[in-house]
Amino acid sequence: MIVAILFAHVAGCLALEGEPRELRLLGMLPMTGTAWPGGSACLVPIQMALADVNAYPNLLHRYNLTYKYIDTMVC
Ligand SMILES: *[C@@H]1O[C@H](CO)[C@@H](O)[C@H](O)[C@H]1NC(C)=O
Numbered sequence: 478m479i480v481a482i483l484f485a486h487v488a489g490c491l492a493l494e495g496e497p498r499e500l501r502l503l504g505m506l507p508m509t510g511t512a513w514p515g516g517s518a519c520l521v522p523i524q525m526a527l528a529d530v531n532a533y534p535n536l537l538h539r540y541n542l543t544y545k546y547i548d549t550m551v552c
Contacts, residue, residue, distance in 0.1 A: 497534075497541040502527075504544060507551040516548065 504523065506516030527542045 497539050500537065500540040500542050502542060502544045504546040505549045506546045508546075508548040510549075510551040512551040514551070516546065520546065 506519055507514055508516040523544055527544055530536055530542050
């Protein structure tokens, strides 16, 4: 019993040492279109914010933020 608990504890600690898990964000940005194709202007601060969050490993412990967007093409 104690051996099993110890083994589970060691296995849990080893799992914590692995690669960070990917936490995917999906956004909708108007990259093309005539009304307001301002998505590219929004993308830069989004990427800067993600880089800042990822730079602090204890902020989202064991997670790595990634971002993808869909072009909403506002007409
Ligand atoms: C974390 O995600 C960024 C993209 O947001 C990527 O460039 C980087 O390689 C990733 N880091 C790890 C450790 O997976």
